[in-house]
Amino acid sequence: MLALLLRDLRLATRAGGGFGLSLAFFLIVTVLVPFGVGPEGGTLAKIAPGILWVGALLACLLSLDRIFALDREDGSLDLLATAPIPMEGAVAVKALAHWLTTGLPLTLAAPVLGVLLNLPLPAFQPLLLSLLIGTPALSMIGTFGAALTVGLKRGGLLLSLLVLPLYIPTLIYGAEAARRGGEGLATATPLLMMAGITLGTIAILPFAAAAAIRVNLR
Amino acid sequence: MLAVRDLAATRGGLRLIEGVSFDLLPGQALVLRGPNGIGKTTLLRTIAGLQPAAAGTVDLPPEGLAYAGHADGLKATLTVTENLTFWARIFGQSDIGNALEAMDLVQLADRPAQNLSAGQKRRLGLARLLVTGRRLWLLDEPTVSLDRASVALFATAVRAHLAAGGAALMATHIDLGLDDAGTLDLTPFRARFPAAGQGDGFDEAFA
Numbered sequence: 001m002l003a004l005l006l007r008d009l010r011l012a013t014r015a016g017g018g019f020g021l022s023l024a025f026f027l028i029v030t031v032l033v034p035f036g037v038g039p040e041g042g043t044l045a046k047i048a049p050g051i052l053w054v055g056a057l058l059a060c061l062l063s064l065d066r067i068f069a070l071d072r073e074d075g076s077l078d079l080l081a082t083a084p085i086p087m088e089g090a091v092a093v094k095a096l097a098h099w100l101t102t103g104l105p106l107t108l109a110a111p112v113l114g115v116l117l118n119l120p121l122p123a124f125q126p127l128l129l130s131l132l133i134g135t136p137a138l139s140m141i142g143t144f145g146a147a148l149t150v151g152l153k154r155g156g157l158l159l160s161l162l163v164l165p166l167y168i169p170t171l172i173y174g175a176e177a178a179r180r181g182g183e184g185l186a187t188a189t190p191l192l193m194m195a196g197i198t199l200g201t202i203a204i205l206p207f208a209a210a211a212a213i214r215v216n217l218r
Numbered sequence: 219m220l221a222v223r224d225l226a227a228t229r230g231g232l233r234l235i236e237g238v239s240f241d242l243l244p245g246q247a248l249v250l251r252g253p254n255g256i257g258k259t260t261l262l263r264t265i266a267g268l269q270p271a272a273a274g275t276v277d278l279p280p281e282g283l284a285y286a287g288h289a290d291g292l293k294a295t296l297t298v299t300e301n302l303t304f305w306a307r308i309f310g311q312s313d314i315g316n317a318l319e320a321m322d323l324v325q326l327a328d329r330p331a332q333n334l335s336a337g338q339k340r341r342l343g344l345a346r347l348l349v350t351g352r353r354l355w356l357l358d359e360p361t362v363s364l365d366r367a368s369v370a371l372f373a374t375a376v377r378a379h380l381a382a383g384g385a386a387l388m389a390t391h392i393d394l395g396l397d398d399a400g401t402l403d404l405t406p407f408r409a410r411f412p413a414a415g416q417g418d419g420f421d422e423a424f425a
Contacts, residue, residue: 003307007293007300014295075289079346082266082285083308218269 008097026059030113041118048117049178056106064142065156087210095143103135126181130174137198147209151216225274227264233409250389252404258389284352290343294332306349317348336363357388
């Protein structure tokens with residue numbers, strides 16, 4: 001399992017691995033927003049939590065179709081299926097590797113980009129917390145979507161259509177936590193709800209994703 | 219080591235072959251033959267557990283097999299050593315030196331897999347079998363794109379594997395020169411009514 005995690009991390013950071021791509025996309029999206037809505041501080045501060053969350057979510061989406069498609073193309077997925085590690089474990093490890101190379105960097109970059117969007121000072125901590133709690137769910141749900149579409153050629157678009165609706169609850173609670181933080185309200189409720197969603201996806205989706213892969217391997 | 223009874227295999231909802239039965243004992247090799255499309259790959263994938271059998275049973279020790287399909291499972295940006303070490307660790311092994319030597323890859327050890335020729339990639343894919351430590355090898359066209367010297371190298375590796383009590387089931391059109399390898403021609407097992415496989419119902423349509 002550790003070998004699989006290390007391999008995926010190594011592949012992501014090698015040339016063409018896509019590490020940094022999501023991060024650069026996140027940066028560009030958030031920089032584009034002030035150009036679009038105008039540089040007024042008040043407006044930006046109001047929409048900043050939502051923009052940051054939507055940006056992180058779209059950036060996360062970019063690298064999803066690589067999770068299994070590449071392994072399927074070069075035959076690794078067949079070989080992993082006959083290897084001694086259970087497919088459920090392999091799926092969970094791949095989701096973890098995706099989070100470490102996408103979700104975690106996005107989380108760490110978000111406060112910096114928050115400055116660009118004039119995010120209110122009290123909102124920084126809830127934003128960071130909400131991304132830290134919420135992005136694992138994005139990776140796990142995305143891994144499940146990637147498992148569903150692994151048998152399809154050019155399944156990337158279908159993957160986005162499948163996954164984005166499933167991201168809605170995480171997005172609502174995440175942006176809400178940051179918004180409440182900015183207005184000085186208590187943020188515990190949305191954060192706890194989001195933690196529940198994350199834990200639920202981690203508990204259930206590895207099994208669903210492994211089942212989907214087994215069907216797709218036939 | 220491997221007992222196949224009355225096995226039927228399907229591909230794309232169509233039953234290709236049925237009624238296949240054979241035994242494979244330690245030290246034995248069995249070569250599957252038959253024209254293209256008869257179902258050699260499908261049979262191997264069914265035995266490997268990658269797809270369910272339409273009928274019949276496959277008995278083999280748990281965690282006993284290593285499968286090598288058409289694709290080698292190599293990552294282009296990883297070096298030969300990194301690729302091989304990864305698979306060795308997945309199978310709980312650590313030593314890859316013997317496998318590198320057996321498939322003549324020592325000189326290429328630090329080369330990224332994307333810079334290898336087709337034959338060299340194939341050799342690396344086959345070296346993967348040696349680091350799995352599994353006793354039953356399922357090989358699907360293992361000698362594709364290998365030159366004569368590499369085929370001999372591979373035959374030597376298979377012989378050593380058999381001598382050590384392993385077994386091999388392979389689909390190949392090339393004579394590897396294995397002395398006591400059995401041959402199973404799949405032509406007589408071609409499914410009679412390929413259009414209407416059993417259990418071809420609702421579940422099958424979504425499978």
